[in-house]
Amino acid sequence: MVSKRLKVAVVLSFTLSMAVLLAGGWFMKDKVPPYPDQIVSGGETLAVRDDILTGQKGFQKYGLMDMGSIWGHGALRGIDFSAALLHEYGVEMRTVEAQARFGRSYESMDTASRGAVDAVVIEAIKKNTYDASSGTLTLNPAQKTAFKILVDRYAVLLNEGDMSMGIAPGLVADIGEARQMATFFFWSAWAAGTTRPSGETTFTNNWPYDPSVGNGPPAGALAWTFASILAFLCLLGYVMYIVHRYRFFYGTGNAAELGDRLAELPLTPSQLATAKYFFVAVILFFLQTSMGGLLAHYTVHPDTFWGIDKLVQFFNFQWAKTWHLQLAILWIAAVWIATAIFVSPIIGRREPKGQRALVNILFGAILLVTVGSLTGEVLGIKGFFQGKSWFWFGHQGWEYLELGRVWQIALFGGLAFWLFIMIRCYSSIFRDNKWGVAQLFTYSAGAIVLFFGFGLLYSSNTHISIADYWRWYVVHLWVEGMFEFFAAAAFAFLLTTVGLVDEKSALRAAYLTATLAFLGGIIGTGHHYYWFGGPSFWLALGGTFSALETVPLLLLVVRGWFEFKHVQDAGHDFAFKWPLYFLVASSFWNFLGAGVFGFMITTPLVNYFEHATYLTANHGHTALFGTYGMLAISLMLFVLRIMMKKSAWNEGLLKVSFWGLNIGLGAMFLITLLPVGILQVIWVIKHGFWMARSAAFYNQPLVQALGQFRMIPDVIMIGAGVLVLIYIVTTAMFNLRKATIKGGESFPD
Numbered sequence: 001m002v003s004k005r006l007k008v009a010v011v012l013s014f015t016l017s018m019a020v021l022l023a024g025g026w027f028m029k030d031k032v033p034p035y036p037d038q039i040v041s042g043g044e045t046l047a048v049r050d051d052i053l054t055g056q057k058g059f060q061k062y063g064l065m066d067m068g069s070i071w072g073h074g075a076l077r078g079i080d081f082s083a084a085l086l087h088e089y090g091v092e093m094r095t096v097e098a099q100a101r102f103g104r105s106y107e108s109m110d111t112a113s114r115g116a117v118d119a120v121v122i123e124a125i126k127k128n129t130y131d132a133s134s135g136t137l138t139l140n141p142a143q144k145t146a147f148k149i150l151v152d153r154y155a156v157l158l159n160e161g162d163m164s165m166g167i168a169p170g171l172v173a174d175i176g177e178a179r180q181m182a183t184f185f186f187w188s189a190w191a192a193g194t195t196r197p198s199g200e201t202t203f204t205n206n207w208p209y210d211p212s213v214g215n216g217p218p219a220g221a222l223a224w225t226f227a228s229i230l231a232f233l234c235l236l237g238y239v240m241y242i243v244h245r246y247r248f249f250y251g252t253g254n255a256a257e258l259g260d261r262l263a264e265l266p267l268t269p270s271q272l273a274t275a276k277y278f279f280v281a282v283i284l285f286f287l288q289t290s291m292g293g294l295l296a297h298y299t300v301h302p303d304t305f306w307g308i309d310k311l312v313q314f315f316n317f318q319w320a321k322t323w324h325l326q327l328a329i330l331w332i333a334a335v336w337i338a339t340a341i342f343v344s345p346i347i348g349r350r351e352p353k354g355q356r357a358l359v360n361i362l363f364g365a366i367l368l369v370t371v372g373s374l375t376g377e378v379l380g381i382k383g384f385f386q387g388k389s390w391f392w393f394g395h396q397g398w399e400y401l402e403l404g405r406v407w408q409i410a411l412f413g414g415l416a417f418w419l420f421i422m423i424r425c426y427s428s429i430f431r432d433n434k435w436g437v438a439q440l441f442t443y444s445a446g447a448i449v450l451f452f453g454f455g456l457l458y459s460s461n462t463h464i465s466i467a468d469y470w471r472w473y474v475v476h477l478w479v480e481g482m483f484e485f486f487a488a489a490a491f492a493f494l495l496t497t498v499g500l501v502d503e504k505s506a507l508r509a510a511y512l513t514a515t516l517a518f519l520g521g522i523i524g525t526g527h528h529y530y531w532f533g534g535p536s537f538w539l540a541l542g543g544t545f546s547a548l549e550t551v552p553l554l555l556l557v558v559r560g561w562f563e564f565k566h567v568q569d570a571g572h573d574f575a576f577k578w579p580l581y582f583l584v585a586s587s588f589w590n591f592l593g594a595g596v597f598g599f600m601i602t603t604p605l606v607n608y609f610e611h612a613t614y615l616t617a618n619h620g621h622t623a624l625f626g627t628y629g630m631l632a633i634s635l636m637l638f639v640l641r642i643m644m645k646k647s648a649w650n651e652g653l654l655k656v657s658f659w660g661l662n663i664g665l666g667a668m669f670l671i672t673l674l675p676v677g678i679l680q681v682i683w684v685i686k687h688g689f690w691m692a693r694s695a696a697f698y699n700q701p702l703v704q705a706l707g708q709f710r711m712i713p714d715v716i717m718i719g720a721g722v723l724v725l726i727y728i729v730t731t732a733m734f735n736l737r738k739a740t741i742k743g744g745e746s747f748p749d
Contacts, residue, residue: 077302085185280331
C-alpha cells in the first residue's frame with residue numbers, strides 16, 4: 001500500500017539525519033568554551049574551576065533559566081546574565097583604562113580619546129588569554145578590576161534581589177554561593193566576548209549583538225541565510241511538484257457512514273478507564289493557562305500583583321514559568337497517552353485480560369510524577385534541597401526539562417509502560433504488514449518514548465553546552481520533531497478511522513510528511529546550538545536545514561484544507577465534525593506558528609538579532625499550543641464522542657470552546673507577542689541585546705500598554721475556551737456509555 005520509494009525515503013532520512021546530528025555532537029565536544037582550572041591576574045587567583053561549576057549548578061538549582069537566560073537560552077522577561085555582564089565588563093574596563101591612560105573619566109573625554117580607549121578595551125576582550133596546557137585564564141589589570149566589581153555586584157543582586165528584574169530578595173541566601181554564581185555568569189560573558197583559538201569568532205559566534213564590546217553578526221550568518229532560503233525554495237518547489245504529480249492528499253472516503261458506526265462502537269473497560277486522563281488533562285490545561293496569564297502580568301508588573309508585593313516574592317517568576325511549561329507538556333502528553341490506549345483495542349479488535357488494571361496503574365504513576373515533579377521544582381527554587389539532591393528531586397534547571405532526574409526517569413519509565421500497554425493489544429498486526437496506519441502510529445509513539453530518553457544523557461556536572469546539546473534532543477526533536485511524526489501518524493489514523501480519507505492516500509501523505517520532517521527537523525536542531533557555545537559548523541548545518549522544516553508544515557495545511565472540505569461534504573450530522581475542526585485548526589497553527597513564524601526567526605542572520613526576544617515567544621506559543629495543543633484537544637474529543645452518550649454531546653458548547661481558544665491565541669500573538677517582539681528586535685539593533693532585555697525596554701509606555709492589553713486574549717482563551725472545555729469533559733464523565741466487551745473478549749465483526 002505504501003510504495004517502496006516512500007519506505008526507503010523515510011528510513012534513510014531518519015537514519016542519515018540522526019547520523020549527521022550525532023556526528024556533529026561528537027565533534028563539538030572539544031570545541032565548547034573551556035572551564036579554566038583557575039582565573040588569575042598579577043599573581044592573584046581570582047577563581048577556580050569549582051567556583052564556575054558550582055555557580056552553574058546554582059543557576060540551575062534556583063531555576064534561573066526560567067527567570068532569565070544564559071547566551072539567550074531561557075526565559076525572555078528577565079535578565080540575560082551573559083549579555084548583561086559582557087556589556088558591563090566593557091563599561092568597567094573603559095572606566096579603568098580611561099583613568100589609567102588619560103587620568104579622566106571615560107564620560108568626560110572627547111570622541112578621539114574615547115575611540116582610543118574603546119579600541120584597547122575591545123582588543124583585550126577579544127584576545128583569548130586561556131592557556132589550554134595549564135588550564136589558566138589570565139586577566140589584565142583592567143579585566144581584573146572589572147571581574148571583582150561584577151562578581152560583587154551580581155552576588156549582591158542575587159542575595160538582596162531586585163524586583164524590577166523579577167529577582168526576589170533572598171533568592172540565594174548564602175552570599176558565598178551567590179559569588180560563585182556570579183563567577184559563572186562572568187565566565188559565560190568571557191566566552192561570549194573572547195575569540196576561539198581559531199581567531200574567527202567568539203565561542204558564541206559573536207552573539208550577543210553589542211558593538212561596544214566588538215560583537216557583530218559573523219560573516220557566515222549572511223552566507224548561510226542565503227543558503228537556507230535557497231534550500232527552502234528548491235525543496236518546496238520539488239515537493240509541490242511530486243504532490244500534484246503523484247496526487248498526494250487526494251483520496252475518497254465514506255465519512256458519514258463510518259462516522260456513525262464509529263460513534264456507536266462497543267466499548268471495553270480499559271477504554272472507559274481513560275476518561276479520567278482527559279479530566280485531569282483539562283484541569284492541568286486550566287492551571288497551565290492560568291500560569292500564562294500570571295506570567296503576562298509579571299511581564300509588565302514584575303514587582304507586584306495588584307498591590308500584593310509579598311505574593312510576587314513568594315510565587316515568583318521562575319515558579320510560574322516552570323509550571324507553565326511543565327503543565328503544557330503534561331496535559332498534552334496525558335491526552336496523547338489516553339488516546340493511544342483507547343484506540344489500541346480498536347486496532348487489535350480485542351481487549352486483553354487485565355488491560356484496565358494496567359491503565360489504572362499508569363494513571364496513578366502519571367499522577368505521582370505530576371504532583372511530585374511540580375512540588376519538587378518549587379522546593380528546589382526555594383533552596384530546600386542541599387548537596388546533590390536538588391538535581392534528583394528538585395529543579396533540574398533546564399527550560400522544558402525542569403523536573404528532577406528521579407521524576408524524569410519515572411516519566412520515561414511511564415512512557416515505556418504506555419508503549420507496552422498499547423502493543424499488547426495488537427502485536428499480531430506486525431506479522432503481515434509493517435507499514436500500515438496502525439503500525440505507523442505505533443512507530444511514532446515509540447519515537448516519543450525513545451527521544452525523551454535523550455534527556456537522561458547529561459548530569460549536573462556536564463558542560464553547559466554539551467548538556468544543552470542533549471536538552472534540545474528533547475525540546476526540539478521530541479517536542480517539534482517526534483511530535484510532528486506523531487501528529488502525521490495521528491492525522492492518518494484519525495482520518496482513515498472516521499472514513500474521511502482512504503488508507504492509501506493517508507499513508508502516502510503521512511510517510512511523505514515524516515520523511516520531510518526528519519530531513520529538516522533533525523539536522524535543523526543545530527540552529528539552537530550556534531549561539532550557545534557550539535562550533536561554527538552548526539551555522540551551516542542548522543541554519544540551512546532548519547529552513548526545510550517549514551515544507552512539511554505547508555503540506556499539513558494542504559491536508560487541513562482537504563479535511564475541511566471532507567467535513568463539509570459529510571454534512572452537518574457528521575458525528576466527528578468538531579474533533580476534525582480542531583484537527584484543521586492544528587494544521588493552520590502548525591503552518592502559521594511553526595512554519596511562518598518559525599521560518600521567520602530561524603535563518604541565521606535574522607536569528608542573530610531576534611534570538612531570545614519575544615519573537616521567539618510568539619513562535620513558541622503559536623507552535624506548541626496551536627499545533628500540539630489543538631491536536632490533543634482534537635484527539636480528546638474524538639475519543640469522548642465515542643465514549644459518551646450522543647444526547648450529552650453539545651455542539652453549541654464545542655463551537656464556543658473552539659472559537660474561544662483560537663480567537664484567544666490569535667489575539668495573543670496579534671496584540672502582544674508579535675508587536676512586542678518586533679519592538680524588541682528594533683531595540684537590539686539600535687542599542688544592543690543587553691538593553692533590549694533590560695527593565696528599560698519593558699518599562700516603555702507602549703510595551704506596558706501592550707502588556708496590559710494581553711488581558712483580553714487571556715480572558716477569551718481561559719473563559720470562553722478552557723473553562724467551557726472543562727465543562728464539556730466533566731459532562732462527559734457523567735454520561736459515559738457502558739462497556740459491552742469484557743477482558744479477554746474480541747470485538748464483533
